C-alpha cells in the first residue's frame with residue numbers, strides 16, 4: 001500500500017496512525033465505540049479527535065467535531081482531509097451532524113474512512129453531503145474562492 005503525500009505534505013498513512021492513536025483516547029463507557037479522527041487543514045496542520053460520551057447521552061460529541069473545533073479554535077478554518085478509524089466492523093461514516101459541521105469549513109474536504117481491517121474508502125464531503133446548508137454568501141453563490 002502506498003504512502004503518498006498529499007498536496008500539503010502529510011501522508012494518508014500518517015493521518016491514519018494519528019487517527020488510530022486518537023481513538024484510543026475515546027471516552028465511550030456506554031457504547032464502547034472508539035472513533036478516531038485526524039483532520040488535515042489547508043495550512044498543513046493536523047488536529048485529532050476522539051468521540052466523547054456523556055451520561056446525558058445527547059451531549060455526546062463525535063471524533064470529527066472534536067477535531068474540527070480544535071482546528072477552528074487554533075485558527076485553522078479550511079479543511080482538506082479527514083481520516084477516520086473505528087473499532088466497529090465495516091466502515092464508520094460521519095453522522096449527519098458532523099457532515100453539516102464539516103461543510104462549514106470544507107476546502108474541498110476529502111473524507112477517508114478506514115475500517116477495522118484497514119480497508120479504505122475516500123469520498124469528497126460534497127458527495128457524502130450534497131447541498132449543505134451554508135449561510136455564507138460566497139458559498140451560496142457557488143464560488144470556491146475567498
Ligand SMILES: [Zn+2]
Pocket residue numbers: 062063064065094095096097098099
Ligand atoms: Zn458525528
